[in-house]
Amino acid sequence: MDDDFYNPLSVTPSVAQTWGSLSNIQSIIPAASLLFMGTALLALPLIFIAARFNVNTPKEPSDGDRRSIWVFPYTIPIVGHWFQLDRSAHSVFALKFGIDTHNIISNPEVVRSLLQKDESIFQPHPTAWDVLHKCFAVPKRSKPKYSLIWHELQSTLEYLLQEPHLSNILKSVIRNLEENIPQMLSFMDSDVDQHSWERFANASFISNSETEIDLMSLIRNMLGTASIPAVFGRSLMEKYPEILHDLYDMDKGMSYFLMGLPAWTPWPTIGKAYLARQRVLQGLDGLQEALDAIVDEKHIDSLWGDLDDVSEFIVKRHAIYKENALDITERADIAVLWALVVNIDLIVFWQLLYILATPGLSDRIRKEIAPYIKVTKPVSIGGFAEAPKLTISHEVLSKNCPLFKASYFEAMRLSARPSSTSKVMADVTITGETHTANSRSYMFRKGEYVTIPHDLHMRDPKYFDAPETFNPERFLVQKNGMLSAEMGTIRPYGAGRSICKGRIFAERACLALVAGVLVCWDIEPVDKKTGWVIPKQERSSAVCRPTHETRVRIKQKTFKWGD
Numbered sequence: 230m231d232d233d234f235y236n237p238l239s240v241t242p243s244v245a246q247t248w249g250s251l252s253n254i255q256s257i258i259p260a261a262s263l264l265f266m267g268t269a270l271l272a273l274p275l276i277f278i279a280a281r282f283n284v285n286t287p288k289e290p291s292d293g294d295r296r297s298i299w300v301f302p303y304t305i306p307i308v309g310h311w312f313q314l315d316r317s318a319h320s321v322f323a324l325k326f327g328i329d330t331h332n333i334i335s336n337p338e339v340v341r342s343l344l345q346k347d348e349s350i351f352q353p354h355p356t357a358w359d360v361l362h363k364c365f366a367v368p369k370r371s372k373p374k375y376s377l378i379w380h381e382l383q384s385t386l387e388y389l390l391q392e393p394h395l396s397n398i399l400k401s402v403i404r405n406l407e408e409n410i411p412q413m414l415s416f417m418d419s420d421v422d423q424h425s426w427e428r429f430a431n432a433s434f435i436s437n438s439e440t441e442i443d444l445m446s447l448i449r450n451m452l453g454t455a456s457i458p459a460v461f462g463r464s465l466m467e468k469y470p471e472i473l474h475d476l477y478d479m480d481k482g483m484s485y486f487l488m489g490l491p492a493w494t495p496w497p498t499i500g501k502a503y504l505a506r507q508r509v510l511q512g513l514d515g516l517q518e519a520l521d522a523i524v525d526e527k528h529i530d531s532l533w534g535d536l537d538d539v540s541e542f543i544v545k546r547h548a549i550y551k552e553n554a555l556d557i558t559e560r561a562d563i564a565v566l567w568a569l570v571v572n573i574d575l576i577v578f579w580q581l582l583y584i585l586a587t588p589g590l591s592d593r594i595r596k597e598i599a600p601y602i603k604v605t606k607p608v609s610i611g612g613f614a615e616a617p618k619l620t621i622s623h624e625v626l627s628k629n630c631p632l633f634k635a636s637y638f639e640a641m642r643l644s645a646r647p648s649s650t651s652k653v654m655a656d657v658t659i660t661g662e663t664h665t666a667n668s669r670s671y672m673f674r675k676g677e678y679v680t681i682p683h684d685l686h687m688r689d690p691k692y693f694d695a696p697e698t699f700n701p702e703r704f705l706v707q708k709n710g711m712l713s714a715e716m717g718t719i720r721p722y723g724a725g726r727s728i729c730k731g732r733i734f735a736e737r738a739c740l741a742l743v744a745g746v747l748v749c750w751d752i753e754p755v756d757k758k759t760g761w762v763i764p765k766q767e768r769s770s771a772v773c774r775p776t777h778e779t780r781v782r783i784k785q786k787t788f789k790w791g792d
């Protein structure tokens with residue numbers, strides 16, 4: 230299983246896949262595959278709790294020098310032991326969850342060996358159908374249809390990685406960012422005159438050159454407002470301006486959907502998440518109907534326009550749904566929309582915040598990115614001037630700005646909580662640390678699950694000096710006299726076949742937004758005495774949410790225009 234960052238993986242399965250067994254559900258439900266990024270993670274606390282109520286017997290030691298996997302005893306209190314466990318000798322251990330055994334692996338050597346195994350042995354996403362059905366409301370009856378269209382739908386994910394599709398989507402995102410960043414703040418007192426991203430971030434008017442606002446809401450709304458139209462076309466957000474916020478509310482309910490808790494559960498987040506999901510589905514169903522009507526040359530609501538800006542990626546998926554007679558309620562693009570915004574919109578906040586909060590770093594980064602971000606004089610008529618014109622070279626930002634890129638990796642190391650899960654398809658022995666005399670082997674049996682919680686390694690002091698400290702320099706390497714940023718052993722995008730297909734898109738869009746904001750705006754914490762405070766994190770999908778707001782004061786930078 231190759232998971233090279235920049236290389237799209239071939240979508241042709243290496244083993245024949247048949248419909249019917251649980252282990253094959255993932256291969257039949259491609260849209261669901263992209264959902265698993267959050268679900269393994271969301272499921273982990275449940276696994277722990279369930280394990281607490283199961284008396285587990287250690288597995289029989291296997292032959293020779295093979296190690297039996299340490300089974301988490303039910304008598305050990307669960308909460309609070311996660312990190313201790315990882316840093317103990319048991320960086321491979323098993324949990325019993327009903328009749329299922331979940332092997333949790335955080336030892337990087339074992340992870341590496343495991344990822345090299347053929348996918349006929351470790352198949353990702355075994356519970357993907359459940360996720361698609363429970364989290365994204367795809368009707369149960371659609372299961373057989375998805376079994377038929379899986380390969381085709383899965384192949385559309387390549388549009389997020391391959392040219393010219395990737396560049397076409399990115400071009401549109403960058404154009405939206407170039408337009409919105411210079412006029413990020415309106416400096417208007419009234420809500421009605423503010424941009425949607427300002428309203429949602431509780432902007433408070435201070436003066437006509439300064440605004441107080443919540444940085445997380447502002448930044449994530451800016452990115453969502455640029456990326457959704459780039460992929461789904463402008464009309465979706467114009468018709469459903471709340472869709473981004475509905476997605477965030479829906480995301481808060483993902484673990485509850487997965488548990489199967491009903492909408493009437495007396496917990497406000499759950500009811501809110503169900504309603505939010507309903508509205509997102511309504512918007513996407515409307516878009517699918519409009520696309521159907523265009524293909525059938527029927528009349529469509531004029532508010533949809535001609536939809537010629539919907540990306541080839543979504544148009545291709547629509548064609549597959551339509552050709553295979555999936556009715557509107559069976560189509561699963563809600564999963565794509567969710568994956569498009571939930572993680573990247575948070576990473577962009579963490580990267581910007583860490584840069585601002587690290588003394589001297591924002592100045593160093595501004596200097597590094599300056600050649601690739603151009604701000605030009607706005608047109609002015611009489612006393613009225615337009616916003617400055619911004620041009621962002623996103624490819625070069627990624628290639629030529631090692632410190633900036635390293636700050637992106639470091640923000641992910643500190644705020645991402647990704648995991649990858651597969652089902653074991655045949656008994657197998659995995660050997661880690663093969664280069665040392667201390668080599669250990671572990672036996673995994675057919676029918677068990679393996680989960681790699683990548684974040685345990687990403688914060689392990691054995692591999693990262695002062696792991697809680699933001700230090701982008703740890704990702705800088707000298708190669709042939711040139712400085713570059715390398716991700717090394719962290720896996721914020723997961724690993725193996727199910728590795729994130731939006732990873733290049735995410736990196737480019739995130740760097741473009743952070744660079745544009747740093748160049749155009751001055752940002753300070755509201756309370757200058759206290760200074761920058763990095764909020765605590767709460768688990769969300771693959772990237773954590775902050776537990777509280779970060780109120781900041783923002784002023785437009787003054788530019789000296791050479792005439």
Ligand code: HEM
Nearest residue numbers: 262263266569572573647649722723724727729730731735
């Ligand atoms: C920094 C932002 C992001 C992070 C940290 C992230 C993380 C992840 C993770 C951890 C997985 C699961 C990998 C596994 O099972 O091993 C995943 C899957 C996926 N992500 Fe992302 N993601 C990000 C942004 C995006 C974006 C912007 C898109 C665009 C649509 C996207 C699309 C996908 C898809 C399609 C999959 C499923 C791939 C498959 O199953 O074949 N992601 N992501």
